[in-house]
Amino acid sequence: MKKEEEAKMDCDRAEELLADRALGFLSRELTDALEKHLAGCERCSVEAKRYRSVMDVLQETPDESTLYDLPQRVMAAAGSPAKRKSAPLKLILPVLAAAAVLLVMVITPMFTSDNSLMMTRQEVLEAYSEDLEFLGISAEGIKSIQEFSYESYGVPPALAEYLVQ
Amino acid sequence: MGDIDPDIPVRFHRGDLEALHDIVEHFQGSVFGIGLKLLGTVDDAKDYSQDVFVHAYEKRHKFDPGRPFEPWFYKVALNLGRERLRKRREIPGSDIMPVEMFEETGESVMIEKEKQEFVRQALLQLKPVYRECLVLRFESDLQLQEIAQTLGISLGAVKTRLRRGLMAFKKAYEKGRGGEDGLR
Helix, strand or coil, X not given: CHHXXXXXXXHHHHHHHHHHHHHCCCCHHHHHHHHHHXXXXXXXXXXXXXXXXXXXXXXXXXXXXXHCCHHHHHHHHHHCHHHCCCCCHHHHHHHHHHHHHHHHHHHHHHHHCCHHHCCCHHHHHHHCHHHHHHCCCCHHHHHHHHHCCCHHHXXXXXXXXXXXX | CCCCCCHHHHHHHCCCHHHHHHHHHHHHHHHHHHHHHHHCCHHHHHHHHHHHHHHHHHCHXXXXXXXXXXXXXXXXXXXXXXXXXXXXXXXXXXXXXXHHHHCCCCHHHHHHHHHHHHHHHHHHCCCHHHHHHHHXXXXXXXXXXXXXXXXXXXXXXXXXHHHHHHHHHHHHHHHHCCCHHHCC
Protein backbone atom coordinates (compact mmCIF):
# COMPACT_ATOMS: atom_id res chain seq x y z
CA MET A 1 0.00 0.00 0.00
CA LYS A 2 2.77 2.36 0.97
CA LYS A 3 4.56 1.54 -2.24
CA GLU A 4 1.40 2.32 -4.26
CA GLU A 5 1.05 5.65 -2.48
CA GLU A 6 4.65 6.48 -3.21
CA ALA A 7 4.15 5.53 -6.84
CA LYS A 8 1.07 7.80 -7.02
CA MET A 9 2.98 10.64 -5.39
CA ASP A 10 5.67 10.19 -7.96
CA CYS A 11 3.16 10.46 -10.76
CA ASP A 12 1.62 13.61 -9.27
CA ARG A 13 5.04 15.12 -8.95
CA ALA A 14 5.85 13.94 -12.47
CA GLU A 15 2.84 15.79 -13.83
CA GLU A 16 4.02 19.02 -12.22
CA LEU A 17 7.41 18.44 -13.75
CA LEU A 18 5.83 17.73 -17.13
CA ALA A 19 4.08 21.08 -16.96
CA ASP A 20 7.33 22.77 -15.93
CA ARG A 21 9.21 21.07 -18.73
CA ALA A 22 6.59 22.17 -21.27
CA LEU A 23 6.97 25.73 -20.01
CA GLY A 24 10.74 25.55 -20.13
CA PHE A 25 11.32 25.92 -16.39
CA LEU A 26 12.92 22.57 -15.66
CA SER A 27 16.54 22.30 -14.53
CA ARG A 28 18.88 19.71 -16.01
CA GLU A 29 18.76 17.56 -12.86
CA LEU A 30 14.98 17.50 -12.68
CA THR A 31 14.73 16.80 -16.40
CA ASP A 32 16.92 13.74 -15.90
CA ALA A 33 14.84 12.61 -12.93
CA LEU A 34 11.65 13.06 -14.95
CA GLU A 35 13.05 11.10 -17.90
CA LYS A 36 13.89 8.25 -15.54
CA HIS A 37 10.34 8.24 -14.22
CA LEU A 38 8.85 8.36 -17.73
CA ALA A 39 10.95 5.43 -18.84
CA GLY A 40 9.31 3.27 -16.21
CA CYS A 41 5.78 4.73 -16.18
CA GLU A 42 3.50 4.23 -19.15
CA ARG A 43 0.77 6.47 -17.75
CA CYS A 44 3.11 9.43 -17.39
CA SER A 45 4.60 8.80 -20.82
CA VAL A 46 1.14 9.18 -22.29
CA GLU A 47 0.68 12.33 -20.23
CA ALA A 48 3.93 13.69 -21.62
CA LYS A 49 2.59 13.29 -25.16
CA ARG A 50 -0.63 15.03 -24.17
CA TYR A 51 1.29 17.96 -22.73
CA ARG A 52 3.10 18.29 -26.04
CA SER A 53 -0.25 18.36 -27.88
CA VAL A 54 -1.65 20.99 -25.55
CA MET A 55 1.47 23.10 -25.96
CA ASP A 56 1.11 22.87 -29.75
CA VAL A 57 -2.46 24.13 -29.48
CA LEU A 58 -1.48 27.03 -27.22
CA GLN A 59 1.51 27.97 -29.33
CA GLU A 60 -0.37 28.05 -32.62
CA THR A 61 0.03 31.40 -34.31
CA PRO A 62 -3.24 32.85 -35.54
CA ASP A 63 -3.67 33.79 -39.17
CA GLU A 64 -2.87 37.50 -39.18
CA SER A 65 -3.84 38.11 -42.79
CA THR A 66 -7.10 39.69 -41.66
CA LEU A 67 -5.13 42.42 -39.89
CA TYR A 68 -4.01 44.12 -43.12
CA ASP A 69 -6.16 47.21 -42.44
CA LEU A 70 -5.70 47.38 -38.66
CA PRO A 71 -3.03 50.14 -38.67
CA GLN A 72 -5.24 52.32 -40.88
CA ARG A 73 -8.28 51.69 -38.70
CA VAL A 74 -6.36 52.53 -35.53
CA MET A 75 -4.86 55.66 -37.06
CA ALA A 76 -8.28 56.82 -38.24
CA ALA A 77 -9.83 56.24 -34.81
CA ALA A 78 -6.94 57.75 -32.82
CA GLY A 79 -6.49 60.73 -35.11
CA SER A 80 -10.15 61.64 -35.59
CA PRO A 81 -11.33 64.79 -33.80
CA ALA A 82 -13.97 62.80 -31.94
CA LYS A 83 -11.28 60.67 -30.36
CA ARG A 84 -8.93 63.49 -29.43
CA LYS A 85 -8.65 64.40 -25.80
CA SER A 86 -11.39 66.76 -24.72
CA ALA A 87 -13.14 67.54 -21.49
CA PRO A 88 -15.20 64.55 -20.35
CA LEU A 89 -18.91 64.72 -21.11
CA LYS A 90 -19.77 64.47 -17.43
CA LEU A 91 -18.00 67.80 -16.88
CA ILE A 92 -19.41 69.50 -19.94
CA LEU A 93 -23.05 68.56 -19.37
CA PRO A 94 -23.59 70.55 -16.13
CA VAL A 95 -22.02 73.63 -17.74
CA LEU A 96 -24.26 73.27 -20.78
CA ALA A 97 -27.29 72.82 -18.53
CA ALA A 98 -26.43 75.93 -16.52
CA ALA A 99 -25.92 77.93 -19.72
CA ALA A 100 -29.29 76.77 -21.03
CA VAL A 101 -31.06 77.81 -17.81
CA LEU A 102 -29.38 81.22 -17.91
CA LEU A 103 -30.37 81.70 -21.52
CA VAL A 104 -33.99 80.86 -20.75
CA MET A 105 -33.95 83.33 -17.84
CA VAL A 106 -32.66 86.11 -20.08
CA ILE A 107 -34.82 85.41 -23.10
CA THR A 108 -38.15 84.55 -21.46
CA PRO A 109 -38.95 88.08 -20.18
CA MET A 110 -38.49 89.40 -23.73
CA PHE A 111 -41.46 87.33 -24.82
CA THR A 112 -43.55 87.32 -21.69
CA SER A 113 -42.92 90.66 -19.97
CA ASP A 114 -45.94 92.57 -18.88
CA ASN A 115 -45.44 96.33 -18.63
CA SER A 116 -47.79 96.46 -15.66
CA LEU A 117 -45.21 94.49 -13.67
CA MET A 118 -42.41 96.91 -14.46
CA MET A 119 -41.54 99.94 -12.31
CA THR A 120 -40.88 103.29 -13.84
CA ARG A 121 -37.80 105.22 -12.83
CA GLN A 122 -39.97 107.58 -10.80
CA GLU A 123 -41.60 104.67 -8.97
CA VAL A 124 -38.19 103.22 -8.15
CA LEU A 125 -37.00 106.56 -6.79
CA GLU A 126 -40.13 106.90 -4.69
CA ALA A 127 -39.88 103.37 -3.37
CA TYR A 128 -36.27 103.86 -2.35
CA SER A 129 -36.54 107.53 -1.33
CA GLU A 130 -35.82 106.72 2.31
CA ASP A 131 -32.75 104.76 1.35
CA LEU A 132 -31.54 107.56 -0.89
CA GLU A 133 -31.99 109.99 1.95
CA PHE A 134 -30.18 107.64 4.32
CA LEU A 135 -27.32 107.36 1.83
CA GLY A 136 -27.18 111.15 1.68
CA ILE A 137 -27.94 111.43 -2.01
CA SER A 138 -28.93 114.97 -2.68
CA ALA A 139 -31.70 116.30 -4.86
CA GLU A 140 -29.10 116.98 -7.53
CA GLY A 141 -28.02 113.36 -7.39
CA ILE A 142 -31.60 112.29 -7.71
CA LYS A 143 -31.95 114.62 -10.69
CA SER A 144 -28.96 113.00 -12.38
CA ILE A 145 -30.50 109.60 -11.75
CA GLN A 146 -33.72 110.81 -13.28
CA GLU A 147 -31.82 112.04 -16.32
CA PHE A 148 -29.81 108.80 -16.61
CA SER A 149 -30.27 106.84 -19.80
CA TYR A 150 -28.88 103.43 -20.75
CA GLU A 151 -28.57 104.57 -24.36
CA SER A 152 -25.99 107.17 -23.33
CA TYR A 153 -23.86 104.23 -22.14
CA GLY A 154 -24.17 102.46 -25.47
CA VAL A 155 -26.90 99.99 -24.46
CA PRO A 156 -29.14 99.30 -27.50
CA PRO A 157 -32.65 100.74 -27.08
CA ALA A 158 -34.21 97.29 -27.67
CA LEU A 159 -32.36 95.95 -24.62
CA ALA A 160 -32.69 99.14 -22.52
CA GLU A 161 -36.43 98.72 -22.75
CA TYR A 162 -36.19 95.68 -20.47
CA LEU A 163 -33.87 97.21 -17.92
CA VAL A 164 -34.90 99.17 -14.83
CA GLN A 165 -35.95 102.62 -15.97
CA MET B 1 8.77 39.90 -32.96
CA GLY B 2 11.98 41.57 -31.81
CA ASP B 3 12.44 44.41 -29.37
CA ILE B 4 10.82 47.69 -30.19
CA ASP B 5 13.02 50.69 -30.98
CA PRO B 6 13.40 52.50 -27.60
CA ASP B 7 12.66 55.83 -29.25
CA ILE B 8 9.16 54.74 -30.32
CA PRO B 9 7.53 54.61 -26.84
CA VAL B 10 9.01 58.04 -26.04
CA ARG B 11 7.50 59.56 -29.18
CA PHE B 12 4.26 57.66 -28.52
CA HIS B 13 4.11 59.26 -25.07
CA ARG B 14 4.39 62.69 -26.72
CA GLY B 15 1.40 61.87 -28.93
CA ASP B 16 3.29 61.16 -32.13
CA LEU B 17 0.86 59.33 -34.43
CA GLU B 18 3.70 57.88 -36.46
CA ALA B 19 4.97 56.19 -33.30
CA LEU B 20 1.49 54.81 -32.72
CA HIS B 21 1.57 53.39 -36.23
CA ASP B 22 4.91 51.69 -35.48
CA ILE B 23 3.49 50.27 -32.26
CA VAL B 24 0.47 48.85 -34.09
CA GLU B 25 2.74 47.24 -36.68
CA HIS B 26 4.91 45.76 -33.95
CA PHE B 27 2.27 44.46 -31.52
CA GLN B 28 -0.75 43.75 -33.71
CA GLY B 29 -0.04 40.02 -33.97
CA SER B 30 0.23 39.45 -30.25
CA VAL B 31 -2.74 41.67 -29.38
CA PHE B 32 -4.83 39.90 -32.01
CA GLY B 33 -3.70 36.55 -30.54
CA ILE B 34 -4.77 37.61 -27.06
CA GLY B 35 -8.11 38.77 -28.45
CA LEU B 36 -8.63 35.54 -30.31
CA LYS B 37 -7.81 33.42 -27.28
CA LEU B 38 -10.05 35.45 -24.98
CA LEU B 39 -12.93 36.30 -27.29
CA GLY B 40 -12.93 33.49 -29.84
CA THR B 41 -13.87 35.08 -33.15
CA VAL B 42 -11.71 36.90 -35.68
CA ASP B 43 -14.14 39.83 -35.82
CA ASP B 44 -14.19 40.25 -32.06
CA ALA B 45 -10.42 39.90 -31.88
CA LYS B 46 -9.96 42.55 -34.58
CA ASP B 47 -12.36 44.89 -32.88
CA TYR B 48 -10.61 44.28 -29.57
CA SER B 49 -7.18 44.90 -31.14
CA GLN B 50 -8.28 48.25 -32.51
CA ASP B 51 -9.68 49.24 -29.13
CA VAL B 52 -6.46 48.26 -27.35
CA PHE B 53 -4.29 50.51 -29.52
CA VAL B 54 -6.69 53.44 -29.48
CA HIS B 55 -7.20 53.09 -25.72
CA ALA B 56 -3.45 52.90 -25.11
CA TYR B 57 -2.98 56.03 -27.20
CA GLU B 58 -5.63 57.88 -25.24
CA LYS B 59 -4.03 56.80 -21.95
CA ARG B 60 -0.45 57.44 -23.10
CA HIS B 61 0.10 60.14 -20.48
CA LYS B 62 -0.12 57.36 -17.86
CA PHE B 63 2.86 55.60 -19.40
CA ASP B 64 6.21 56.50 -17.86
CA PRO B 65 8.70 56.72 -20.77
CA GLY B 66 11.49 56.00 -18.30
CA ARG B 67 10.15 52.47 -17.81
CA PRO B 68 9.75 49.54 -20.23
CA PHE B 69 6.84 49.95 -22.61
CA GLU B 70 5.71 46.33 -22.98
CA PRO B 71 4.48 45.64 -19.41
CA TRP B 72 2.45 48.86 -19.43
CA PHE B 73 1.02 48.14 -22.85
CA TYR B 74 0.04 44.56 -22.09
CA LYS B 75 -1.57 45.67 -18.84
CA VAL B 76 -3.80 47.97 -20.90
CA ALA B 77 -4.58 45.06 -23.24
CA LEU B 78 -5.42 42.69 -20.37
CA ASN B 79 -7.62 45.23 -18.64
CA LEU B 80 -9.58 45.74 -21.82
CA GLY B 81 -9.88 41.99 -22.33
CA ARG B 82 -11.14 41.61 -18.76
CA GLU B 83 -13.71 44.33 -19.38
CA ARG B 84 -14.93 42.66 -22.58
CA LEU B 85 -15.34 39.31 -20.85
CA ARG B 86 -17.21 40.95 -18.00
CA LYS B 87 -19.60 42.65 -20.43
CA ARG B 88 -20.20 39.34 -22.19
CA ARG B 89 -21.10 37.68 -18.92
CA GLU B 90 -23.56 40.48 -18.19
CA ILE B 91 -25.45 39.73 -21.42
CA PRO B 92 -26.95 36.22 -21.14
CA GLY B 93 -26.19 34.07 -24.16
CA SER B 94 -23.60 36.47 -25.58
CA ASP B 95 -20.84 34.04 -24.75
CA ILE B 96 -22.16 31.47 -27.21
CA MET B 97 -20.34 31.54 -30.50
CA PRO B 98 -22.45 32.60 -33.49
CA VAL B 99 -23.65 29.75 -35.73
CA GLU B 100 -22.03 31.24 -38.83
CA MET B 101 -18.67 30.65 -37.22
CA PHE B 102 -18.94 27.00 -38.14
CA GLU B 103 -20.68 27.45 -41.47
CA GLU B 104 -17.72 28.43 -43.63
CA THR B 105 -16.88 25.95 -46.31
CA GLY B 106 -13.69 24.00 -46.11
CA GLU B 107 -13.15 21.25 -43.62
CA SER B 108 -9.76 22.51 -42.48
CA VAL B 109 -11.15 25.98 -41.80
CA MET B 110 -13.94 24.45 -39.77
CA ILE B 111 -11.60 22.22 -37.80
CA GLU B 112 -9.32 25.17 -37.12
CA LYS B 113 -12.18 27.32 -35.86
CA GLU B 114 -13.53 24.49 -33.81
CA LYS B 115 -10.13 24.06 -32.20
CA GLN B 116 -9.90 27.78 -31.47
CA GLU B 117 -13.28 27.56 -29.81
CA PHE B 118 -12.18 24.63 -27.64
CA VAL B 119 -9.09 26.61 -26.63
CA ARG B 120 -11.19 29.63 -25.78
CA GLN B 121 -13.74 27.63 -23.81
CA ALA B 122 -10.99 25.87 -21.88
CA LEU B 123 -9.31 29.20 -21.10
CA LEU B 124 -12.60 30.66 -19.93
CA GLN B 125 -12.93 27.89 -17.38
CA LEU B 126 -9.65 28.86 -15.73
CA LYS B 127 -9.28 31.31 -12.90
CA PRO B 128 -8.62 34.75 -14.45
CA VAL B 129 -5.16 34.90 -12.84
CA TYR B 130 -4.15 31.68 -14.60
CA ARG B 131 -5.80 32.66 -17.86
CA GLU B 132 -4.04 36.03 -18.06
CA CYS B 133 -0.70 34.52 -17.23
CA LEU B 134 -1.03 31.84 -19.91
CA VAL B 135 -2.25 34.29 -22.54
CA LEU B 136 0.71 36.58 -21.90
CA ARG B 137 3.15 33.68 -21.98
CA PHE B 138 1.85 32.33 -25.29
CA GLU B 139 0.82 35.47 -27.13
CA SER B 140 3.27 38.14 -26.10
CA ASP B 141 7.00 38.14 -26.47
CA LEU B 142 7.43 38.95 -22.79
CA GLN B 143 10.09 37.35 -20.64
CA LEU B 144 8.91 35.86 -17.34
CA GLN B 145 10.25 38.87 -15.45
CA GLU B 146 8.26 41.20 -17.72
CA ILE B 147 5.13 39.12 -17.20
CA ALA B 148 5.72 39.57 -13.46
CA GLN B 149 5.97 43.35 -13.97
CA THR B 150 2.84 43.41 -16.10
CA LEU B 151 0.81 41.51 -13.54
CA GLY B 152 2.45 43.12 -10.53
CA ILE B 153 3.50 39.79 -9.00
CA SER B 154 6.77 38.02 -8.22
CA LEU B 155 8.68 35.82 -10.63
CA GLY B 156 7.92 32.79 -8.46
CA ALA B 157 4.21 33.58 -8.56
CA VAL B 158 4.35 33.79 -12.38
CA LYS B 159 5.90 30.32 -12.57
CA THR B 160 3.35 28.88 -10.16
CA ARG B 161 0.44 30.43 -12.05
CA LEU B 162 1.78 29.19 -15.36
CA ARG B 163 2.28 25.66 -14.06
CA ARG B 164 -1.14 25.45 -12.41
CA GLY B 165 -2.75 27.27 -15.34
CA LEU B 166 -1.27 24.84 -17.86
CA MET B 167 -2.36 21.82 -15.83
CA ALA B 168 -5.88 23.21 -15.47
CA PHE B 169 -6.01 24.19 -19.13
CA LYS B 170 -4.98 20.68 -20.23
CA LYS B 171 -7.71 19.16 -18.12
CA ALA B 172 -10.40 21.57 -19.40
CA TYR B 173 -9.29 21.28 -23.02
CA GLU B 174 -9.27 17.49 -22.94
CA LYS B 175 -12.68 17.46 -21.29
CA GLY B 176 -14.04 19.85 -23.92
CA ARG B 177 -12.78 17.62 -26.72
CA GLY B 178 -14.62 14.65 -25.32
CA GLY B 179 -12.10 13.13 -23.00
CA GLU B 180 -8.44 12.45 -23.27
CA ASP B 181 -8.85 10.51 -26.53
CA GLY B 182 -10.14 13.67 -28.15
CA LEU B 183 -6.66 15.16 -28.17
CA ARG B 184 -4.79 15.11 -31.42
